[in-house]
Amino acid sequence: MAQKFVGIDLGNRKVKVAVVAAGLRGAQVMHIWEQEVRPSKSRETGEAKVEPLDAAIDTALRMLKERGLRHLPTGVALPGGSGSYRVLSFPFEDPRQIAQAINFELDGQFPVPIEELGTDHLTIKRGDGRGRALVVAAKRTTIEHVSARLQLAEVDLKLITTGALAIAQALASTPVPALPVGTAAEIQPVSLIVDFGHKSTELVALGNDGPLAARSMRRGGRQLLRDLKKAWGLDAAAAEVALERDGNIDDPHVRRAMQPLLREIEHTRQWLKAEFGCQVVELRLSGGVAGLRGLDRWLASETGLETGQVAPKESGALRQVQGRDWTRSLIALGTAVATARRPLIQLHDSFDSGGGEGAWFQQHFSTVAALGIAILAFAGVDTMVRIKAAERERDAYGAELEAETLAVFSAALDSSAAVRAKLDEVEGGNVASQIPERGALEILEMVTKAATPKVAALGPNGAPGAELPPGYTTGAGPDGATAIIGPDGSVVPLDPSGNPIFPNDPTTGGPPAGAPPVAEGEGEGEAGPAPVADSNAGILADDELLFASLEIRDLKIELNLSATRATAQDRLGVKLDQVACVRGITKGMVKDRNDRKSFEMSIDHNCYRGSIAVEGIGEDGEG
Missing domain, CATH: 3.30.1360.100 (General secretion pathway protein M, EpsM)
Incomplete structure (x- = not known):
């Protein structure tokens, strides 16, 4: 019999909830809901709370209570921007060896101590002799806060993941288009999913065997509205209404505000090709900004890639997905599927396994004890083998560390503490300050x-926008008004009609409009640009x-x-x-x-x- 599972997307502006029924024959979509995040009010002061995460959790709990879903197994995707992603490389492909070495490799990968993060990893298989792992990290305080709030409300919490990996879970059965004819055989095609959130944008590279990489960009709809508010001269509320009603990528202000995202897409394509030997063959858009008019057409023309909105494929593993708009609710769907199946990433440690599993253990205690006696007979030998293997692996990493530090620092260092001490010798000791912020x-x-060159705002004879004689420019006069500044830095006088008076023009006493003035000391046959004395021109x-x-x-x-x-x-x-x-x-x-x-x-x-x-x-x- 199929069982229902709930997936929650704790969005920064809207909370989405998906319910799927999963059984032996796969999962089937049952319901999708979304609701605006309403900031809850403090009981003491009556003022709105400032914590957006708590507001999203309150909204999600209300939705579960209203629909009677709190008793169902539930998974949660953290808000956009909560997760950080790294791809680590290893000299071996064995997933068990990678799992044993992952904590050593994670040291120093994030700007906060690893003890303050909840992490999980996914092994990436490429068949090129190198092992790779996609590591996901989120602040442990955030994970524990979400877990405590839901468990306090008696929600059966089974999973905490991130939006990027929930997207990968939802699109697991959606095939990647083939490479163009003539592409090298060793190149692997991937789809690049671009999820435009309110505070951040997630980019996920999906191959036919699953996700290969993920990146999070701290720019989303909020920054887009901020840029358009200034360009359009509107307040925040009016700019948001204008963007939803009339926003179009044909607007030059909108295209200019989307340029950072376009650069990030191009950087990600180059990184995937260099690191994985992968070629992006299509772009798929999700999130609130994905509905911007003409965005898919513009991205297709700028990148040369087939571009469209996300659309999970109907399959035996996932049914009832056709005919729905998934741009806003794809993360909730993927979280529900991950809760029903084996999740790609699990950031929640479920210490309390529930009464069902405890009862099973009590009923089968004698069988478990008999198996335990047999297993213990081999435990001592297996433990010794693992210790020896771990020691050899530690020695190999130590030798590699000494070789790399000798090449970088001209001194062989044998521990992470020694490397940190060497890095702290840099002025200020702040390694994070050396990370480039731009290219x-x-x-x-x-x-x-x-x-x-400056574009003249006022030309000869007072004609706005006309070309000034060479050497002349516009600027602010002594009274702050727009004036014409001569090559010597002085303000050009105006006649009674308000027209500028140029020296030696047959009509105004200056040179003919647009004619280059004769420089001091130069003959008539040596006409050239006049000298400019104003260094601020x-x-x-x-x-x-x-x-x-x-x-x-x-x-x-x-x-x-x-x-x-x-x-x-x-x-x-x-x-x-x-x-x-x-x-x-x-x-x-x-x-x-x-x-x-x-x-x-x-x-x-x-x-x-x-x-x-x-x-x-x-x-x-x-x-």
């Missing part, structure tokens, strides 16, 4: 913005600044440029020096080459880890 593309974008269009080469290193950027004016180097240096992570700028000698000024610049920076915001302005553009 070379972001650094390149910073340099490019500083070197981009930035790069101008007629500087014709060109990059011959740009080399971005960890703490240094080397530039080789040319321009029509020598002062372009000074004005570019002023703009780059305003970036917070730039430590110093060294200017090179200016050389004349083919009527152009060539020069080199060297920039000392910490932009991979430090803030790249312009001084006085936050990275998001706020002061």
